[in-house]
Amino acid sequence: MPITVYSADVVVPVTAPAVHNGAVAVQGGRILHVGTRDWVLGTLRGAATPVTEVHWPGVLLPGLVNAHTHLQYSGMAHVGARQYTGFEDWWASFDAVYEAGGHDWRRSAAAGATDSLAAGVTSLADVVTDVEAVGALHDAGLRGVVYWEVIGWANDRWRAEGIARVEAELDRIPTPPAIGVSPHAPYSLETEPLLDLPDVARRRGARLHIHLGESASEGGPLTGPRDETWRNVDAESFQALRRDGFAASATDFVDQLGVLGPDCHIAHGIYLNAHDRSLLRARTTAVALCPRSNAVIGLDEPDVAAYLTEGNLVAVGTDSLASSPSLDLLADVAALYDIARRQGYGAGDLASRLLRAATLGGAIALGMATGPDRVGQLQVGSLADLAFVDVTGATVREAIESVATDGAGRVAATLLGGGVRWASPAWSSRSDRTRVGV
Ligand SMILES: [Zn+2]
CATH class of the missing domain: 3.20.20.140 (Metal-dependent hydrolases)
Known part of the structure; x- marks a missing residue:
């Protein structure tokens, strides 16, 4: 199954510290890896399946x-x-x-x-x-x-x-x-x-x-x-x-x-x-x-x-x-x-x-935080429900502060089980898709 790596300036896994220049690898609707972009891409180098990177210049949160x-x-x-x-x-x-x-x-x-x-x-x-x-x-x-x-x-x-x-x-x-x-x-x-x-x-x-x-x-x-x-x-x-x-x-x-x-x-x-x-x-x-x-x-x-x-x-x-x-x-x-x-x-x-x-x-x-179909977190094995937010910050902390105080109306894309269910014009024009693997 193909792998998509979603990278962003800041990734907020919620169950782990936020990551500057982070990434989440998704395969078959679930999260395969979470970490820095360099680490996630390095881990997938030489993978036998096609790997595509989608980069968003903003913040990535769990759905x-x-x-x-x-x-x-x-x-x-x-x-x-x-x-x-x-x-x-x-x-x-x-x-x-x-x-x-x-x-x-x-x-x-x-x-x-x-x-x-x-x-x-x-x-x-x-x-x-x-x-x-x-x-x-x-x-x-x-x-x-x-x-x-x-x-x-x-x-x-x-x-x-x-x-x-x-x-x-x-x-x-x-x-x-x-x-x-x-x-x-x-x-x-x-x-x-x-x-x-x-x-x-x-x-x-x-x-x-x-x-x-x-x-x-x-x-x-x-x-x-x-x-x-x-x-x-x-x-x-x-x-x-x-x-x-x-x-x-x-x-x-x-x-x-x-x-x-x-x-x-x-x-x-x-x-x-x-x-x-x-x-x-x-x-x-x-x-x-x-x-x-x-x-x-x-x-x-x-x-x-x-x-x-x-x-x-x-x-x-x-x-x-x-x-x-x-x-x-x-x-x-x-x-x-x-x-x-x-x-x-x-x-x-x-x-x-x-x-x-x-x-x-x-x-x-809602009783959905644990078990095989857990959500609300970016964690290996959890469902790949993702929300990309159109905010930036000089530091991880500033970016998180911006999402919390000024994130309304700024969701750029929403993914359910790894599939894009909603995308804004900003997502279409500013997300960057690159083939990185076979
Ligand atoms: Zn009510």
């Missing part, structure tokens, strides 16, 4: 992982283009458009898949509410997890028909990619569905994903002694628990129901206090931060600096176009960079930690 989106709402960009005063304000606007009908969810999701490729995204956590949209990742050949969203169930009706309904809906999702279950949020499902859905997912070995801490109503007490008596109360829902005067946070509540774990990741994580963040760490549960969506909705900023300094598993999501200006994940990386700096995160590793969050962090959140 990005969008750890929270709803591609089906890509046709609702007019909702996301407005500014809201809070979650209820946004929800009312969203719901009016959603309920008005006339949507072509399949087409809308397909458009979102195309946008994602143009932004360097090769794997996604795609939360799907309407069955017409379940095939978007499958049809586009994208990787990731399709999370079937379950929302609006009360205990009585759930008991009568819920599990069978969800099981049947999961059976309709085309694979690959992988399948997951998304219990929407602690306030949109009563206790029994929140208790049962993790079991429904886990019986299949499927992933879990929940919106958590996106609404201020989910926050717990910030200080003071913790009241644990709520654990003995048989509450019909999180709201009922709150109505009855118990101060448990939504994170506490879903943890009590067994939702969290290494097979689960949460979206947003804004209204989580230090105790809640420590619970995520204790359960090995990653958080997908979606700062631009939070800003459109008019929410507070997630505590990015705390998540980083405390050592939480962090990933990045765009959320959907119904609450975000674009599906450009590097724009959310730039937003996180600004927020973290304003919150006092002063260390020099911010850019590389955020690029890690947008690649390996997402892969961890």
Whole structure:
């Protein structure tokens, strides 16, 4: 099988230090070698198979992982283009458009898949509410997890028909990619569905994903002694628990129901206090931060600096176009960079930690960071999902800083399994292809 060597001014393997004048050799859709360009080409000298070098005068990253989106709402960009005063304000606007009908969810999701490729995204956590949209990742050949969203169930009706309904809906999702279950949020499902859905997912070995801490109503007490008596109360829902005067946070509540774990990741994580963040760490549960969506909705900023300094598993999501200006994940990386700096995160590793969050962090959140089909890293044997970015820097550190702060709109090419799936005019004119072997 022919070998292609992709070389770049800076290669960011994520699982190893960044390489100046680096290269990645790709064969059969997987990575064969990673290192300096000289070393990779030297290793292949005299190879019995044809070797071609493609040089990009910029930065090479693993394909990005969008750890929270709803591609089906890509046709609702007019909702996301407005500014809201809070979650209820946004929800009312969203719901009016959603309920008005006339949507072509399949087409809308397909458009979102195309946008994602143009932004360097090769794997996604795609939360799907309407069955017409379940095939978007499958049809586009994208990787990731399709999370079937379950929302609006009360205990009585759930008991009568819920599990069978969800099981049947999961059976309709085309694979690959992988399948997951998304219990929407602690306030949109009563206790029994929140208790049962993790079991429904886990019986299949499927992933879990929940919106958590996106609404201020989910926050717990910030200080003071913790009241644990709520654990003995048989509450019909999180709201009922709150109505009855118990101060448990939504994170506490879903943890009590067994939702969290290494097979689960949460979206947003804004209204989580230090105790809640420590619970995520204790359960090995990653958080997908979606700062631009939070800003459109008019929410507070997630505590990015705390998540980083405390050592939480962090990933990045765009959320959907119904609450975000674009599906450009590097724009959310730039937003996180600004927020973290304003919150006092002063260390020099911010850019590389955020690029890690947008690649390996997402892969961890989706259960795709290890095993034969691992992504989110440039490592021997991993899938050759690559994103080339049109930025430069005098040093490796400057180049990484540029990608994190100014990478939005600058992805030059996106490769999935070694095949070019998207290329900009800059890629066509400035990448340099040379036959170097037999
Ligand atoms: Zn969402």
